[in-house]
Amino acid sequence: KSMFPNIFSFLSKILYKNFLNIIAKHYKYCDEGYTLFEDSCYLFESDFYKSWHEAKQYCISHGGNLASVHNQQTVGFLAGLVFVFVAHTARASWVGLNDIEEEGNYVWSDGSPNDFLVTWAPGQPDNWQDDEDCIQLYGADNNSPGYFNDQNCNTAYPFICKKGK
Ligand SMILES: [Ca+2]
């Protein structure tokens, strides 16, 4: 038998593998359960609720962090259709914003810059009873869905994780 068909088969396998690698690099999808928005993947966890710190640990253990937000489009994404129809929750959900270290100095738990002024719900942040340092995004069960509120970090709520695609 001629050796050429074997060589051709060998080369085409290499080419095909390279081709798949190139495709995979250009069209990398989010992990299962995550939803792509802009260049990040978001997980809306509402099957179980966690305190802010536990939620943050959960997100970190899955390769991300609690969600940071850097533009209003992302707020719209988080608060809008996906929030209601993918997460199946109308409840407020933890994001990464907090002023645990210093009262009134809000930072994102993923270390990203605080370059976006979140739209606080009316009367928020109020640091109620001097004990609200973790931030949540209000859902549809609130008068101000899509707006932010400071809440007691130990309270269990749904939460939103974010990681790269
Ligand atoms: Ca506070």
Ligand SMILES: [Ca+2]
């Ligand atoms: Ca509050």
